[in-house]
Every structure is written in C-alpha cells, then in structure tokens.
Amino acid sequence: MAKTVGFIGSGNMGRAIMGGMIAAGLYAPSQILASAKTKETVEKIEKELGIVATTDNTEVARKADILFLAVKPGVFATVIPQIRDVCKEGQVVVSIAAGQTLASITDLFGRQIKLVRSMPNTPALVGEAMSAVTPNEKISPEELQEVMAIFESFGKAEIVPETMMDAVVGVSGSSPAYVYMFIEAMADAAVADGMPRKQAYKFAAQSVLGAAKMVLETGEHPGVLKDAVCSPGGTTIAAVAELEKSGLRSSVIEAQRACVQKSRDMSKE
Numbered sequence: 001m002a003k004t005v006g007f008i009g010s011g012n013m014g015r016a017i018m019g020g021m022i023a024a025g026l027y028a029p030s031q032i033l034a035s036a037k038t039k040e041t042v043e044k045i046e047k048e049l050g051i052v053a054t055t056d057n058t059e060v061a062r063k064a065d066i067l068f069l070a071v072k073p074g075v076f077a078t079v080i081p082q083i084r085d086v087c088k089e090g091q092v093v094v095s096i097a098a099g100q101t102l103a104s105i106t107d108l109f110g111r112q113i114k115l116v117r118s119m120p121n122t123p124a125l126v127g128e129a130m131s132a133v134t135p136n137e138k139i140s141p142e143e144l145q146e147v148m149a150i151f152e153s154f155g156k157a158e159i160v161p162e163t164m165m166d167a168v169v170g171v172s173g174s175s176p177a178y179v180y181m182f183i184e185a186m187a188d189a190a191v192a193d194g195m196p197r198k199q200a201y202k203f204a205a206q207s208v209l210g211a212a213k214m215v216l217e218t219g220e221h222p223g224v225l226k227d228a229v230c231s232p233g234g235t236t237i238a239a240v241a242e243l244e245k246s247g248l249r250s251s252v253i254e255a256q257r258a259c260v261q262k263s264r265d266m267s268k269e
C-alpha cells in the first residue's frame with residue numbers, strides 16, 4: 001500500500017476526497033500530504049483534516065507515492081512543469097480534472113508516466129461519491145487495485161474507457177449541482193406552503209436519497225417506481241403532468257448535453 005498520498009490543490013474536490021479517505025480509515029491523516037496556494041489555506045486544511053500541508057507543490061511531488069492533481073484544468077500547464085522533474089520514482093499520478101486527457105497530461109510531463117485519469121464527485125466527503133477511472137498502459141494491475149481502493153473508500157467507482165469520460169462528467173461529476181437545484185426548488189415550494197426552511201431541506205433531501213436508494217437497491221426501472229407513487233386520480237400524477245408540461249426531462253437532457261459538450265471543448269483547448 002502507498003505510504004504517502006499527495007494532493008496538489010486543496011479546493012472543493014481535493015478536500016472532499018481527503019476528508020472521505022480519512023473518514024473511511026483507509027489512510028491515516030499523517031499519510032496525506034497536500035499543497036495549497038496560500039498559507040491561510042494550509043493552516044485551514046491542517047486544522048480541518050489533521051494532515052500536513054504546504055505551499056510547496058514540489059515537496060508534495062517529491063514525497064507522494066500516489067499523487068493526485070486536484071487543481072483546475074487550466075492550472076495543469078503551470079503546475080506540471082513545476083513538478084515534472086522532481087516526481088518520486090515509480091509514482092502513480094492521478095488526475096481528477098475535467099477536460100484533461102491522458103494524452104494532454106502526458107504531453108505536459110514530456111514523458112510516459114504511470115497515469116490515471118479520473119472523475120469523482122463532491123459526495124466523496126460523505127462516502128457517497130460516484131467515480132470513473134481510466135488507467136494508462138503504464139499502470140500495473142496492482143497499482144490499479146490500489147487506486148481503486150482509494151476511490152472505493154469514499155463511494156462507488158468503476159473503470160471506464162477514456163472515451164466515456166465526457167459523458168461521466170455530465171452524469172456524475174457535475175450532476176450533484178443539478179440535484180441540489182431540484183432539492184432547493186422542492187424546499188422552496190414547501191416553504192411557500194408554510195414549512196420551516198430547515199425542515200423543508202430535510203424532507204426534500206431525504207426524499208431524493210430514498211428515491212435514489214430505491215433505484216439502486218430494487219433494480220426496478222425508474223418508470224415502474226414512478227408509477228407506483230402515482231395513485232390513480234391522485235396528487236402525484238397532477239405533479240407529473242405539470243413537470244411534463246414544463247419539460248423537466250428535456251430540460252435535464254439539454255442541460256447535461258451542454259455539460260458534456262463543455263467537457264469535450266475543454267479537452268480540445
């Protein structure tokens with residue numbers, strides 16, 4: 001097992017992964033080394049996660065057995081030239097960036113490295129991420145197993161071909177944002193009907209969690225599960241008819257297609 005897991009970038013996603021890994025107990029906080037841009041963030045994450053942090057990206061690259069690149073895609077061209085000559089021998093590099101391909105990252109390193117492209121999501125923080133993982137040909141089965149164990153420590157993970165990554169960004173990387181909007185809208189409606197805001201979030205979020213679990217655990221088609229909620233002449237079908245009128249499905253499909261297209265465009269930049 002890797003002795004040190006490094007993170008370059010400690011923003012929303014980096015912190016969600018570190019928090020998820022620590023909560024799962026797969027790695028002790030002392031085995032995680034992260035870099036951040038400012039001293040304030042270094043102090044904040046050291047306190048928040050109990051890990052060691054630094055403003056020096058090269059220190060993380062020198063020491064990490066597995067190195068997560070958790071900065072924004074546009075920062076790769078700054079960070080990789082900084083670290084490429086000091087990376088630890090035999091190190092496995094894991095990118096979590098949208099729109100950075102195995103080929104583009106390899107180009108920035110200027111040589112073939114052990115590289116994994118991945119797409120997690122922020123529910124990593126509560127152990128419920130959905131992550132996709134694509135290794136390059138330098139990654140051994142044992143190394144892949146170790147990387148998968150990290151992703152599985154904070155949620156579900158699957159190996160996918162790289163050609164699937166743009167679709168993954170749409171359906172799981174970015175989709176928590178659409179779901180939060182749905183929860184917010186349901187809560188707003190309940191608040192309009194007099195429910196206290198905090199209680200409204202609980203009722204809306206727990207209903208989304210329960211519905212998602214029904215899909216995952218019963219194996220039923222979502223349409224069958226929907227039909228079971230719709231009593232003939234009842235309340236639910238009245239809501240469903242309105243949602244169809246305002247084009248909920250089409251709206252979600254178009255939004256997700258825009259997300260996937262953006263991911264494709266970013267890969268070409």
Ligand SMILES: NC(=O)C1=CN([C@@H]2O[C@H](COP(=O)(O)OP(=O)(O)OC[C@H]3O[C@@H](n4cnc5c(N)ncnc54)[C@H](O)[C@@H]3O)[C@@H](O)[C@H]2O)C=CC1
Pocket residue numbers: 008009010011012013014035036037038057070071072073075078079096097098119120121122173174
């Ligand atoms: N937020 C999300 O839901 C997801 C994000 N991602 C990917 O994760 C990556 C990070 O995204 P977020 O965490 O959302 O962004 P963020 O902006 O929250 O985090 C990026 C962090 O990198 C730091 N940073 C910037 N330049 C740096 C440098 N030169 N050296 C070290 N640190 C530097 C920033 O200060 C910031 O804290 C992106 O590539 C994104 O595509 C992937 C899946 C989901």
Ligand SMILES: O=C(O)[C@@H]1CCC=N1
Pocket residue numbers: 098169173174
């Ligand atoms: O919005 C973004 O670009 C990142 C990638 C997936 C989720 N957040």
